[in-house]
Amino acid sequence: MDHFLYRDGALFAEDVPVAEIAAQVGTPFYCYSTATFERHFRLFDEALEGTDHLVCYAMKAASNQAILKTLAALGAGMDVVSGGEYARAKAAGVPGDRIVFSGVGKTREEIHTALTGGIRQFNVESEPEMEVINAVALELGVKAPITVRVNPDVDAKTHAKIATGKSENKFGIPISRAREVYAHAASLPGLEVIGIDVHIGSQLTQLEPFRLAYQKVAELTETLRADGHDIRRLDLGGGLGIPYERSNDAPPLPVEYGAMVKETLGHLNCEIEIEPGRLIAGNAGIMVSKVIYVKEGEDRQFMIIDGAMNDLIRPAMYEAHHDIIPVVEATPGEEPTTYDIVGPVCESGDTFAKGRTMAEVKPDDLVAFRSAGAYGAVMASEYNTRPLIPEVLVHGDQFAVIRRRPTFEEVINRDTIPEWL
Ligand code: LLP
Numbered sequence: 001m002d003h004f005l006y007r008d009g010a011l012f013a014e015d016v017p018v019a020e021i022a023a024q025v026g027t028p029f030y031c032y033s034t035a036t037f038e039r040h041f042r043l044f045d046e047a048l049e050g051t052d053h054l055v056c057y058a059m060k061a062a063s064n065q066a067i068l069k070t071l072a073a074l075g076a077g078m079d080v081v082s083g084g085e086y087a088r089a090k091a092a093g094v095p096g097d098r099i100v101f102s103g104v105g106k107t108r109e110e111i112h113t114a115l116t117g118g119i120r121q122f123n124v125e126s127e128p129e130m131e132v133i134n135a136v137a138l139e140l141g142v143k144a145p146i147t148v149r150v151n152p153d154v155d156a157k158t159h160a161k162i163a164t165g166k167s168e169n170k171f172g173i174p175i176s177r178a179r180e181v182y183a184h185a186a187s188l189p190g191l192e193v194i195g196i197d198v199h200i201g202s203q204l205t206q207l208e209p210f211r212l213a214y215q216k217v218a219e220l221t222e223t224l225r226a227d228g229h230d231i232r233r234l235d236l237g238g239g240l241g242i243p244y245e246r247s248n249d250a251p252p253l254p255v256e257y258g259a260m261v262k263e264t265l266g267h268l269n270c271e272i273e274i275e276p277g278r279l280i281a282g283n284a285g286i287m288v289s290k291v292i293y294v295k296e297g298e299d300r301q302f303m304i305i306d307g308a309m310n311d312l313i314r315p316a317m318y319e320a321h322h323d324i325i326p327v328v329e330a331t332p333g334e335e336p337t338t339y340d341i342v343g344p345v346c347e348s349g350d351t352f353a354k355g356r357t358m359a360e361v362k363p364d365d366l367v368a369f370r371s372a373g374a375y376g377a378v379m380a381s382e383y384n385t386r387p388l389i390p391e392v393l394v395h396g397d398q399f400a401v402i403r404r405r406p407t408f409e410e411v412i413n414r415d416t417i418p419e420w421l
Contacts, residue, residue, distance in 0.1 A: 011328075072092055100121050152200065157204065195271075
């Protein structure tokens with residue numbers, strides 16, 4: 001169910017015309033659909049029905065407080081990877097026992113904060129980190145619940161920058177060393193070993209890599225249990241991909257993923273945790289931008305828009321495709337045109353699409369980037385002193401600005417002048 005559809009030729013976000021939001025908040029901006037967030041969370045929750053489970057939203061995908069509150073109200077847990085994300089989850093009212101802490105470089109301070117504020121578990125990524133968690137827990141006189149993230153050496157068949165489950169990646173400990181590392185963990189009195197964690201990458205469009213990894217986790221569960229560890233929770237990470245191009249084959253659905261999880265791991269009677277980010281947030285958001293100029297190049301036309309790589313970096317960083325559609329639907333039968341769609345930032349990499357065929361546009365027309373809800377606003381920067389763009393959340397026929405656009409003055413006033421100047 002798509003909540004960004006045309007009605008009588010005008011693009012709507014749920015029941016709100018996108019052009020109306022643009023008129024009020026200005027462009028560019030991110031616009032999210034509450035109904036889509038809710039639907040996607042429920043798809044995962046229902047896919048694991050019948051097993052003891054918790055869906056921990058990977059909030060790195062989109063972490064605005066309003067989004068977190070929307071999901072937390074449905075019972076979502078959160079997967080956090082920094083002290084900042086932990087603070088965001090707590091600020092949105094998520095209880096500590098629904099927050100899992102992932103990430104390869106958790107600092108002593110972050111560990112301390114999580115142990116005092118409440119944590120479901122740490123997903124430990126290395127032995128040095130395990131030692132630090134142990135030390136902090138002992139100082140505080142508590143036991144830290146942990147899983148160890150194992151690297152199953154599986155090819156996730158995704159973009160190299162977002163694959164994490166091969167031995168050459170920095171993540172987790174090699175699965176071949178797992179017994180040794182678990183024995184080490186069990187010897188540390190500040191730790192309580194409760195399970196196993198795995199995450200092999202993002203934007204996976206096939207089930208097979210997941211299946212291979214989960215089969216290895218199933219075997220490891222039995223081995224570790226035989227070694228005397230009480231393995232009772234399996235954190236399976238995130239990574240299920242979304243269809244970025246509507247013309248392409250759709251990746252597997254959460255229900256198919258859930259069935260595969262039950263098939264590979266169901267017999268172990270473990271509590272299952274998953275950490276989806278992109279599938280929950282990606283198609284819940286669009287980025288809306290305005291055409292500034294159409295410029296004739298020697299052999300191509302450039303559509304220059306007011307959104308840029310600092311607002312949405314995925315095309316520049318991962319050669320990612322985003323469908324770009326006009327906010328006023330093309331008239332049927334109208335001859336399409338081909339554009340290189342670019343932003344105003346002073347880099348050739350500030351290119352969203354090359355040779356994209358779409359309806360003809362003119363200055364001041366609005367365009368929408370589909371599938372921009374995940375890894376969009378959260379990866380934005382203020383490069384070229386372009387203030388972070390606003391985020392808007394739609395709920396039925398209502399909308400609210402959930403992060404406003406800072407003024408130039410606010411941006412500049414974050415700098416301070418040393419006294420010798
Ligand atoms: N759990 C862990 C430990 C992760 O590292 C990630 C993503 C997730 C869960 C969520 O994965 P998802 O369900 O969203 O695929 N910026 C990149 C994606 C980076 C993903 C990093 N880790 C992009 O824009 O494609």
